[in-house]
Amino acid sequence: MTNRVKCYLRVYLFLMVTLSLILSFPIVSYAKDVIKFGCAIAFTGKYSREGKLYVDSYKLAMEQINKMGGIKVGGKSYPIEIKFYDDKSSDSESAKLVEKLITQDKVDLLLGPYTSWITIANSLVAQRYKIPMIEGGGASSKIFSRGNKYIFGTLPAAGQYFKSTIEMLTTFKPKPKTIAILYADDKFNIMVGKGAKKTAEKLGFKVVYFEKYSSENTDFTTMLTKLKSIKPDAVLVGSHLGTGINLLHQAKELDVNFPFISLTVGPSEANFRKSLGKDAEYVFGVASWSLQMNFKGYLFKDTKEFIKMFKEKYGYDPDYHNASGIAVLAVFKDAIQRANTLNPEKVRDAIAKTSLDTIYGHVEFNPNGQIKGTSVALQIQGGEIYQVYPKGSRKPIYPAPPWKKRK
């Protein structure tokens, strides 16, 4: 190696070391009287797109809280501050950074990262240091099955997805008795299908058909022919957009009638309604949150105001990730004020007792820390999708008329 190259290498190394030092000790305003939150989340790497959704939401919620005068503890209001680190979409990196947030940046409380397996890594650090973390980006039951007291999540479990729909079925007259469940063979929908079966049986329904289909499947004629002879009162489908359209189109082709059908993915998307036209009428859907909902908020007046402000600030429509992220900080503000202290243990206990209306919906946690299923039932009526249960803007229409009797 020539001296020249060595010299370059040295300069390069020196620069890199200095740069990393600067990056790892950012200038933080050590202003007193601030409540500090810490968050290691994906700014780069494969989850950077979703990571950004949460960062945007956390920032907007922070602004909103500070505008409201901050969080009140012991008769005094404190503004909040969030310290972000880029976890590069890696779980080990994320866990390391959370540890750093706690030990070096001395944050008071933790905000979650994006995606389940990174959240698991983070939650273990939170548990070790006994600092509560609320996360809006991990729905896997694996996060909550470890007996970890310090992790709370605002995404409902996949297994709970059809819970509100099945509860709605019990209110129908005549009450449906038999349910058929079809689900695609991906991880999310398998959980949806199995969870729906459990809930349906618990609420006294008879599951007469329970079948998995391939996510790439285009032909449902055999399944539909079976359903035609079984004649279930209600059909629940763990679907994708394409398979959902296929299933309904082919049901009409074969004149298979469903008094009630609900799909996970599809009905809330505009393309579904456009592709099926009038045949999409009366179809039910599920969502943990959608732009059409309107809840009374805690940080915002209501969901509509949140959507408007969000769009003005960032120029895109928020989705459920964003709403879930807002709920995280809303819950923190509410819990800290009820605990009336920043003691992590007491804040944790207050979070566990949360019962709060947010723009994301009503938030309450299960004993394991995951939010109580807040998914709502939607129905397509007159070409638009409406929330029909619980307390929707429209009443659900049941039973749907058979194909031959529709205009």
Add this chain to the structure above:
Amino acid sequence: MLLQVIINGILKGGLYALMALGMSLIWGVMDIINIAHGSFIMLGAFCTFWLFEYFKLDPILSLVFSISSMFFLGYFIQKYIINLVIRAVIFITLILAFGIEIFINNFALVLWTADVRKVQVPYGAANFSLGGLATIPFMRLFAFILAIIITTIFFIILNKTKLGRSIRATAQDLDAARLAGVDVAKTYSLTFGFGVAAAGAAGTLWSLLFPINPMMGGVLTLKSFVVVIIGGLGTMLGPIIGGLTLGVVEALGTNWFGQSFENLISFSILVLVLIIRPRGILGGSE
């Protein structure tokens, strides 16, 4: 119920037959396994979709456009791209076809995004009852009949016209055909054009029955491949027999074992046929 399942299978088999027709033709005559076949079906489907979307052209009428435009596309792709490697080993043409597939799929993805779309016509899901025993979807029956008609047209072209004779001659013995004055290069281009045109027709019918998206081609190529192998190369009846066999076996299989076994059933049939009749059901003996 079993009657309905078998009818479903037969009707689906008709569509499979039309899908595989073009692949079988190109494979039999030119010895090219056209991996891009499914992508051509996708293009045919989108041709119909856009004509419908912008000009409200009836999808059945757009068949004329999808067939003719796909014919020219195929003709020129063969003439200016595939022709360059036609003398190379089969492996090279396979890779080239694979490249064309990747190109078409991603080009379509950039142009039209991954959105799922559907041609929405009032008669799209019309049906009639067969004496209360079974329900026959009108469009599927139509697709089935059309598949038979198009295959018959191809059959007539190949057997009764001068062009057909030169195609068959080229397939049987290249040198002899050339000595007899057949313009081989032109014959190849025409054959490829016909094969891609058949894919375009299949695409139009597909778009009437199923939602479409730019990445749908892969699965269709696989299905066409299975149908061609089952039916056997070198005969026009091959794809029809192969398509019907696969359609009925899939319908019965998914009825007994469950929907998630569909692909397992298709490929089990493929392996079985390869063991028992390595050249397909209609393929000649070794």
